[in-house]
Structure formats: structure tokens, C-alpha cells
Amino acid sequence: MAAMAGVYGPLMHLKMGFVHVIVAASASVAEQFLKVHDTNFSSRPPNSGAKYLAYNYHDLVFAPYGPRWRMLRKICAVHLFSSKALDDFRHVRQEEVAILAHALASSGKMTPVNLAQLLNVCTTNAIARVMLGRRVVGDGSGGGDAKAEEFKSMVVELMVLAGVFNIGDFIPPLEGLDIQGVVKNMKKLHKRFDTFLNKILEEHKITGSRGTEGHVDLLSALIELKDVDHGEEGRLTDTEIKALLLNLFAAGTDTSSSTVEWAIAELLRHPKIMARAQEELDLIVGKDRLVTEADLAQLTFLPAIIKETFRLHPSTPLSLPRMADENCEINGYFIPKGSTLLVNVWAIARDPNVWIDPLEFRPERFLPGGEKPNVDVRGNxxxxIPFGAGRRICAGLNLGLRMVQLMTATLIHAFDFELPNGLSAQKLDMEEAYGLTLQRSVPLVVHPRPRLGPHVLKF
Structure with missing residues (x-):
């Protein structure tokens, strides 16, 4: 689609089966849809992923725009993503990242480690402790295990299936035939997730949980909210609770861990940038402790590295689809009601009309004196726009930013990384795998070499 936009322009109309698909592939066109006409494009088109994976549109990500969606969004905003909620659980994220650092220091001495899996364990447990009051993978050592690998594979499979071009979504008369077998696979995966979530929900109803240090975890809050009548929004159901948990696990674990994995891969290929980042961290944090979230506000170069990683490797390269509720006009073109909108986040961030040397990894472009010193990733x-923009911007934006920054800062502050078998960083495979999220085609395997003492990393 990016290549087509280079030929036909940044606003394209594609006819996919019975569906009118509009593709926005420049910042100015995306702004028209996601800011000027945001209200008209706040719903999702029908799709098999939402129907068979996301509890038939009962989740936050795919729910139709309206009272129920607003209720779910408000619950997340208050209980999970508010500044107070994020600060209350700051210690959880710091503890899980410290466990990750300990695991890397302990396991990477002799054999190379699969960084992707350890990052996924870290993000999954950090989110699980906030949501459920306990870890769901690993034993707290930070090491990989079979359960963690299975959970990651389920999340990756979900993202792959949700990103598949399913013919039945675009030619409705063929939907029931399931020509590609996509729906069959979705139903099987949904059953696995539903079993996992049912078990968690039933255990929680019996035992309850106040998480750590007396903070009520999200699931306990959700169970209590079932008894509250939200007026026109109605009451919260078990199905919506499970759908919400599925969203948070799927959208909050793999996206964060894969972004950090891309960041480390880019820094391995750019040792001067890595050295500059380590110099800043040594100056601000020192070498006698790990990075904390309080340190992040004092850093200037690290946030630029994160922005540049989000630019080159956006976790959702093609935005989740939106749908036109009414006919409208964009840049002089008629957009019919019911059209599906796709915003090509990947193409926008590599637009040569906007970025100097767009394929180069250059964090300094976001620093004072650089080409885009004031550009942020929060949807303005x-x-x-790695998190999207407008009403349906990623609800977990602030949590995702904190988690990605803390993990990346801790890894590059605490370790130097070498590739196994003498592989040159310039020959590192940077191919992208296909799916709803931007995975590395080949997981990053590294030898972590501690930069901090044993008393800090506890190895």
C-alpha cells in the first residue's frame, strides 16, 4: 500500500470485494480523517476477528462507538490508565523490569538468550499483576518457561489471525464457506483464551485480591462494578470483563515487548547511538542502582530513541480499521457511508516528503536542532502516530510509553549486548513478519554483558 501511495497519492480508494476501502498514507490526509472528521470515523467495520476472537464485539477495541464503548473506555481510564493508577503500580513495573535484568545477568553468561521471550514475560507479568494481582507466567525469576512460551504464541497467533485478509469479510456471501480456514482457527484460539480467562475470573470471584501494597487490582474493581447500574450503558457483564482482559493482555504485552526488541536491535546496529544513550544514563542514574520511572523525566536522548523506534517500527503498522458512519467529503473526494478506513501508519512515518533520510535510524531528529524537535507520539x-489518534486512540498509550521507556533504559544502562557466533550487527536480520502488529521475522538472540555490578543486578 505504501508503494501504491507513491504512485497514486496519499488518499486512495480501493475496491476490495464488496467493500470500499479508503487508505490514508500521509500525515495531512490522516489528520483529516482522525481529527477533522474523527466523529464520523469512530466505529469499526464488521470483521471476523472481532466476531470470533473478541467476544462478538463486546470488547473495548472493536466495540461499536456508543454508550457501551464509552463505559468500557471510562472504566479503563479511571482504574487502569489514569495518572494515579499508573503511579500506584509504578513499583510493580520496576520490580518486573528488575527481575528481567536479573534473569539476563544470570542466564546470559554462557548461552545466548532469546530477548523477545524474556521481554514478553516481563510485560505480561507487569500487566497481570496490575490487572489480577498476580503473575500469570514464569515463577518470578524472570526466566522463560513453557507456559510463558505458550501464552506468547497465543498472543502472536491472535495478532496474525486478526491481521489476515479474510475473504469472507470483503465478500459476505463467501463468509460461511470459510475458504481460507481463518474462522476455524479463530474459533479454536478463542476457545483457548476463553478457558484461560474463565479460570482467572472464577478464581478471582472466590479468592478476591487486593494486589500488592493494598491497591485493588483491575479485575477486583471490574467484578465490583458488575453491581453498578451505569444508566443508558447498562451493567457490566462477565463477557465484557473477559473481552476487556483479552484486549489488555493482547494489546499491552506483545506491542510493548516487540517495540523494545526493535529498539535494542537498532542500537546494536548503531553503536555510537548506544554509547551516547549509555553515557546519559550513567550521568543521570549512576552505576549503583537500576533506572526508575522517576529518572525517565530527566532523560532527553532516550525518549528520542523511543520516538525513532516508534517511527521506523510502529507496533501497529496499519491502523485498526474504522468505518464511515455517514457520507462525507475529504480533500474534495466523496467518501461513501460504510467505507472502511485504513491509516497507513508505517508509510506516513517513512514519507520522504516529511522526513530526511526516512529509512535511517536517527534519534537526533527529535532533539532540539533536529528536523522534528517538537513532534510527539501521543496522537497530536x-x-x-504509533498509538493512533482521535477518539479511538490506544487507551493504554501512557502505560505503553512508561513500560517501553523503562525496559529500554534499563537494558541499555545495565548491559552491553553481543550477537551470538560472532555475527556482525550490520548483518542482523531486520525483516518484519506479517500480522496486525509489527513483529521481527527472526527473534533477537543476544549475549547480555553486565555493565553494572553484582550488587545491582544480583547475579
Whole structure:
């Protein structure tokens, strides 16, 4: 689609089966859809992923825009993603990242480690402790295990299936035939997730949980909210609770861990940038402790590295689809009601009309004196929108930013990384795998060499 936009322009109409698909592939066009006409494009088109994986549109990500969606969004905003909620559980994220650092220091001495899996264990447990009051994978050592590998594979499979071009979504008369076998696979995966979530929900109803240090975890809060009548929004159901948990596990674990994996891969290929980042961390944090979230506000170069990683490797390269509720006009073109909108986040962030040397990894472009010193990733600057923008911007944006920054800062502060078998960093495979999220085609395997003493990393 990015290549087509280079030929036909940044606003394209594609006819996919029975569906009108509109593709926005420049910052200015994306702004028209996601800011100027945001209200008209706040719903999702029908799709098999939402129907068979996300509890038939009962989740936050795919729910139709309206009272029920607003209720779910408000619950997340208050109980999980508010500044107070994020600060209350700051210690959880720091503890899980410290466990990750300990695991890397302990396991990477002799044999190379699969960084992707350890990052996924870290993000999954950090989110699980906030949501459920306990870990769901690993034993707290930070090491990989079979359960963690299975859970990651389920999340990756979900992202792959959700990103498949399913013919039945675009030619409805063929939906029942399931020509590609996509729906069959979705139903099987949904059953696995539902079993996992049912077990968690039933255990929680019996035992309850106040998480750590007396903070009520999200699931306990959700169970209590079932008794509250939200007026026109109605009451929260078990199905919506499970759908919400599925969203948070799927959207909050793999996206964060894969972004950090891309960041480390880029820094391995750019040792001067790595050295500059380590120098800043040594100056601000020192070498006698690990990075904390309080340190992040004092850093200037690290946030630029994170922005540049989000630019080159956006976790959702093609935005989740939106649908036109009414006819409208964009840039002089008629957009019919019911059209599906896709925003090509990947293409926008590599637009040569906006970025100097767009394929180069250059964090300094976001620093004072650089080409885009004031551009942020929070949905206001459309040149780089890894979390989307407008009403349906990623609800977990602030949590995702904190988690990605803390993990990346800790890894590059605490370790130097070498590739196994003498592999040159310039020959590192940077191919992308296909799916709803931007995975590395080949997981990053490294030898971590501690930069901090044993008393800090406890190895």
C-alpha cells in the first residue's frame, strides 16, 4: 500500500470485494480523517476477528462507538490508565523490569538468550499483576518457561489471525464457506483464551485480591462494578470483563515487548547511538542502582530513541480499521457511508516528503536542532502516530510509553549486548513478519554483558 501511495497519492480508494476501502498514507490526509472528521470515523467495520476472537464485539477495541464503548473506555481510564493508577503500580513495573535484568545477568553468561521471550514475560507479568494481582507466567525469576512460551504464541497467533485478509469479510456471501480456514482457527484460539480467562475470573470471584501494597487490582474493581447500574450503558457483564482482559493482555504485552526488541536491535546496529544513550544514563542514574520511572523525566536522548523506534517500527503498522458512519467529503473526494478506513501508519512515518533520510535510524531528529524537535507520539502530531489518534486512540498509550521507556533504559544502562557466533550487527536480520502488529521475522538472540555490578543486578 505504501508503494501504491507513491504512485497514486496519499488518499486512495480501493475496491476490495464488496467493500470500499479508503487508505490514508500521509500525515495531512490522516489528520483529516482522525481529527477533522474523527466523529464520523469512530466505529469499526464488521470483521471476523472481532466476531470470533473478541467476544462478538463486546470488547473495548472493536466495540461499536456508543454508550457501551464509552463505559468500557471510562472504566479503563479511571482504574487502569489514569495518572494515579499508573503511579500506584509504578513499583510493580520496576520490580518486573528488575527481575528481567536479573534473569539476563544470570542466564546470559554462557548461552545466548532469546530477548523477545524474556521481554514478553516481563510485560505480561507487569500487566497481570496490575490487572489480577498476580503473575500469570514464569515463577518470578524472570526466566522463560513453557507456559510463558505458550501464552506468547497465543498472543502472536491472535495478532496474525486478526491481521489476515479474510475473504469472507470483503465478500459476505463467501463468509460461511470459510475458504481460507481463518474462522476455524479463530474459533479454536478463542476457545483457548476463553478457558484461560474463565479460570482467572472464577478464581478471582472466590479468592478476591487486593494486589500488592493494598491497591485493588483491575479485575477486583471490574467484578465490583458488575453491581453498578451505569444508566443508558447498562451493567457490566462477565463477557465484557473477559473481552476487556483479552484486549489488555493482547494489546499491552506483545506491542510493548516487540517495540523494545526493535529498539535494542537498532542500537546494536548503531553503536555510537548506544554509547551516547549509555553515557546519559550513567550521568543521570549512576552505576549503583537500576533506572526508575522517576529518572525517565530527566532523560532527553532516550525518549528520542523511543520516538525513532516508534517511527521506523510502529507496533501497529496499519491502523485498526474504522468505518464511515455517514457520507462525507475529504480533500474534495466523496467518501461513501460504510467505507472502511485504513491509516497507513508505517508509510506516513517513512514519507520522504516529511522526513530526511526516512529509512535511517536517527534519534537526533527529535532533539532540539533536529528536523522534528517538537513532534510527539501521543496522537497530536500526525507525522508519527504509533498509538493512533482521535477518539479511538490506544487507551493504554501512557502505560505503553512508561513500560517501553523503562525496559529500554534499563537494558541499555545495565548491559552491553553481543550477537551470538560472532555475527556482525550490520548483518542482523531486520525483516518484519506479517500480522496486525509489527513483529521481527527472526527473534533477537543476544549475549547480555553486565555493565553494572553484582550488587545491582544480583547475579
Amino acid at each position: 502530531d500526525f507525522e508519527v
